[in-house]
Amino acid sequence: NSVATIGGYAFYGCSGLKSVDISKGVTNVGSYAFSECIGLTSVITPTNMERIGNNAFFHCSDLSSFTIPDGIKIIERGLFSSCESIVTIEIPASVDSIERSAFEGCMSLRSVTIPEGVTTIEDYTFYGCQSLEYLSIPSTVTNFGRYIYDNCMSLKSAGPQGGGYNFEYNWKDTIPANAFYSLYDLESVYIPKTIKAVYEYDNRYGKLYYNDNYPSSVFPNCNKLKSIAVSFTDTKLIRLFINPMSGYTRFIESPMDYNLYKYNPIESLTLLDDTVKTFTEILTNSIKEVV
Numbered sequence: 001n002s003v004a005t006i007g008g009y010a011f012y013g014c015s016g017l018k019s020v021d022i023s024k025g026v027t028n029v030g031s032y033a034f035s036e037c038i039g040l041t042s043v044i045t046p047t048n049m050e051r052i053g054n055n056a057f058f059h060c061s062d063l064s065s066f067t068i069p070d071g072i073k074i075i076e077r078g079l080f081s082s083c084e085s086i087v088t089i090e091i092p093a094s095v096d097s098i099e100r101s102a103f104e105g106c107m108s109l110r111s112v113t114i115p116e117g118v119t120t121i122e123d124y125t126f127y128g129c130q131s132l133e134y135l136s137i138p139s140t141v142t143n144f145g146r147y148i149y150d151n152c153m154s155l156k157s158a159g160p161q162g163g164g165y166n167f168e169y170n171w172k173d174t175i176p177a178n179a180f181y182s183l184y185d186l187e188s189v190y191i192p193k194t195i196k197a198v199y200e201y202d203n204r205y206g207k208l209y210y211n212d213n214y215p216s217s218v219f220p221n222c223n224k225l226k227s228i229a230v231s232f233t234d235t236k237l238i239r240l241f242i243n244p245m246s247g248y249t250r251f252i253e254s255p256m257d258y259n260l261y262k263y264n265p266i267e268s269l270t271l272l273d274d275t276v277k278t279f280t281e282i283l284t285n286s287i288k289e290v291v
Contacts, residue, residue: 006033008053015039022046029056031076038062045069054078054099061085064108070094075102077122084108093117098125100145107131116140116170126152136161137179139170144178155183159190171195180219188227189219 003023008030011017019042020034026046031053034040040060049069054076057063061084068075070092080086082105089103093115100122103109109129114121116138123145126132133154149155149167158167158180167183169175175198180186191198219225 004028006030008032009035012036018042020044022049024048027051029053031055032058034060036060047071052076052079055081058082065089068092068095073097075099077101078104081105091115091118096120098122100124101127104128110134112136114138114141119143121145121148123147124150128152130154133166135167137167137169137171139172142176144176144181146178147182148178149181149183152183153185156185156187157189158183158186160192163190165190173197180222182221183219184221184223186219186222186225188229189225190229 003026005028006022006026010030010033011020012032012034013036014034015036015038017034017037017040020040021044022029024046027048027050029049029052033053033056034043035055035058037057038059038061040057041062041064043057043063043066045067047069048071050071051074052068052072055078056076057066057080058078059082060080061082063080063083064085065088066080066083066086067090071094072092073094073096075091075095075098077099078101079099080089080103081101083103084105084107086106087108087110089106089109089112091098091112091114095115095118097120098114098118101124102122103112104124104127106126107128107130109126110131111134112126112132113134113136117140118138119140120143121137121141125145125148126135127147127149128151130151130153132152135149135152135155155166157165158169159165161168161170167186169179171179172194173196175191175195179198180189
């Protein structure tokens with residue numbers, strides 16, 4: 001109990017290490033402390049831990065579960081990257097930020113619920129989590145990186161929490177920028193009437209736009225998206241298309257660029273407001289079904 005810190009690289013590459021029980025006195029685990037411990041299957045952590053350094057468990061390929069101690073505020077860069085056997089992970093309410101590549105390459109990870117209070121999810125967080133079939137995002141997350149969900153092949157549907165979707169969110173009135181960025185296997189999305197704006201980042205000008213400001217991209221690189229249910233409370237004509245060359249889905253207000261919809265792969269569009277259904281004749285040539 002006299003040990004307060006496990007230093008960086010302390011057990012790096014100890015392939016024969018099978019289990020670790022970290023004593024209650026330890027509050028800090030250094031970077032790469034247990035990295036490349038490919039035989040490690042079990043880790044017990046104390047509840048008073050304050051920090052686990054970046055890549056501390058990188059490529060612990062036999063580790064199947066981990067409970068992050070309540071008190072950890074940042075899930076640091078690459079913390080569980082390439083932990084190929086990890087199936088479950090518990091994220092405590094104390095966490096407010098998830099750094100780059102924290103769970104990258106966790107190919108067996110099936111379910112993640114991010115608690116209220118987390119505000120930031122950085123680039124590549126769940127990159128390559130091929131088995132991830134449920135991800136829950138709280139309303140407090142407003143800062144998204146890029147390529148968070150690349151190769152998450154089981155995230156096929158998106159919608160509000162409690163709706164039985166693979167990707168569930170709890171935003172009440174605004175969806176932040178990059179929320180859907182590179183959900184490559186997303187096939188359907190439901191955006192309820194409570195949502196008044198969807199932000200997206202415009203690469204050319206480095207600005208944030210609302211959903212009705214051309215040319216903001218709302219579902220970039222969601223190339224398999226076929227079905228959208230969406231609501232708008234005003235009478236503006238707002239339509240959706242995917243540019244097949246760039247994979248960008250955009251909300252468009254002006255009817256002048258109708259030819260852009262000619263190659264729209266969206267097959268089904270459900271309009272949740274009667275106010276915009278009068279415009280559906282403009283869409284019917286490019287979308288197979290308008291409900």
